[in-house]
Amino acid sequence: MQFKLENGQPAENASVILSMIEKKENRKALLTDQLGIIRIPADGIRYRLYATFMGMESVVDTLIADVKKDTLQYTFRQSITELAEVLVSSRKKLLEVKDDRFIYNVGADSMARSKSLSQVLSNLPFVTVDGAGEVQVAGQTSYRVLMNGKETALFVSSIAQALRSFPAEIVSRIELITSPAARYDAEGITAIINIVTKKFGGYKGFQTLYTSNLTHFSTGLTLTGRTGKLGITLNATSDGTWKPLTEYRTIVTTPLSASVYKERTLNVADAAKRLTNAATMEVNFEMDSLHSVIGYISTDRTSTDNGLQQDVITQLDGGTYDKGYITANGKDRSPGLTAGLDYKQIAKKNPKKEFLFRFNWRGNSNQINTTNVQKYQTFHKWMINQSAARNDEYTFQLDAIPLASDKYTVEAGVKTILRRASADYTSRFTFDKDSNYIKDSANSNRFNYEQQVYAAYGTISAKFGKNSFRIGLRLERTNIKGMFSNLSAAVQEDYLSLIPNFYWSRKTGQNSSVSLAYNLQLLRPYITSLNPFVNNIDSFHISYGNPGLGPQQIHKLVAQLRYNKGNLFFTTTLMGSFSNNQILSYRLFNAATGITAVTFGNAGKEQLISLGGSINYQFSKKFKAGLWGDIRYVDIQNRLQKEQHSYGYSGIVGNFFSWDAGNRFSLSGSGGVDVRNVSLLGRRSPYIFYQINSGYHIIKNKLFATINWNNVHSDYFTLRTHFQDNAVRSETTAKRLYRVIFVGFQYTFGKLREDVGRKKGIVNDDIL
Structure with missing residues (x-):
């Protein structure tokens, strides 16, 4: 039998009770599927039917389940009685665990109303959001x-600004997937954040404006609306700094054997001013209940102006000193454009079966111009470096769920990524300011780079009693061809990658479960890591890419225990990973010239094991808090330079709280300590961070003002990095901008009407 609404749309999730007339104690309670359908056996039994749908009159009938009859059709009629401004409160838990994902039910959180996604995202385990809106998952930024x-x-241009300008009010839930399935690219993605929006009619607007004591500014506007089958979302953001912000470093390099100098000290002042503008339009059209299409276009532009001042003190043999300085000024302009189309089709008889097609194009260009002056007692040098680059990426993807039931699901898909990049680098120099500049042929090149990735995957998911399984396999073929004008031969690679994926979970109790996951991550080198162009702003400290880089593979095994009862949520994670061809950045010191070079290679052998946990507790409707962290042990070695070997403990610990102190005032905060992993470029000292955010509803659920206090006890935070191998020792002391105070305003306007609520003025915070 099928249930519909007056407008002909399927009545999804309608409640249907079937009672056997002859056996009054025997009842069936059912929910309709996405097509408004429930299925019962044609057993000739007489039933009394009672069906309800929110905002509609109940349907009552007596029927016989007879095979001779066609599908019974019922229509829910509009209830005559209208209610004004009713809030339907959800009974869902704020945090849940379902198979391979953590779920934060935004619609069930009354404290999320009139806030942005950026302000509520930290409710998820292991997720932190700083005062500037930057998001990390377990201290990492390798998420999608x-x-x-x-x-x-x-989320193409700036994830932080897009989340800051997107209203949480139209979001049903946010999912954190820490073990992505085979359908997702294996390119270094460690987690997926999936934002699930509500189904609504009407429109909603959300405007944000922030500024800081360090001259940061950001503004964003999101307009989203739906009428009938058509939905449109518009988003525009702008963020940057009013003036350059300066950070400082001191770098002391000491050769451990005879060299052209005994010690070299750099005192660096590095200033940067940035501006990013972005705009996006997305159109969603539901052709009918089974077919939908989404089209989108986005444009963005980032402008960065850099200024570098380095005072250089070089201690020579005999106790003499050579003093000099280096200045560099650069302009970086990067406009981009994105367009795409998504098509989705749901099977008529089984809505769990679906077919999806996706096309995406991303194109951007990059113009960099840098002027550089090096003045020492022994020589002077002037340089001009110019770069013009173009990148295009085309993605074609087909995904299908051909088999699906309550017990199992089969997914399959194919994907093609075509990347095209070109660049023209020119370096010119002179030793006499009044003379003509000479082209540095050894450091000027033109290249064309092509990469094709062809992928196919399959996944089987199944449930047996208390156990859930997912087994996936992804096959990728990668073809690379690069032509560099300063290399005699083309760079060519063609390789196959077989990427397995496994996930198992078991419900061990009413409120607890365990899981085990294995996946293989593939990280292809970026073009910046491949390009042999030498960055020689400082002639004694250079860096360049390696055209011979191959892909990096990381094997990862993760075990989790999750417990969720009432207001308490707890999870603990044990993770181990291994890579024998890690793409790493490492140093080479030439004692004869005194030059330190930094380059890349598939030379890393890394072993990592970590133990982490997260605990969240809802003390009341107005106060919640959480604590999370992990401790890691890392052992990493350069297989090309055996003496470069680092190992040791690292980790991160963080906490958060959120308190609605009254009808209009709110207070929240977070903080922690981050000890970064050891690396072959040195070991960094711990970084301490914290923030307090106070908010006030000037107009309830409309205009919200906030002040965000970050690390207020000091203007700068000092970080120290130590590096040493058999050839050289280096000590770096960096002073990072630390105290930041943001003042912001958020304005919400417009009216939403939930599709499942047909009564006037109903707002349902739990639409799935």
């Missing part, structure tokens, strides 16, 4: 943000 299970142009 999806919306309703699909990539979106909203």
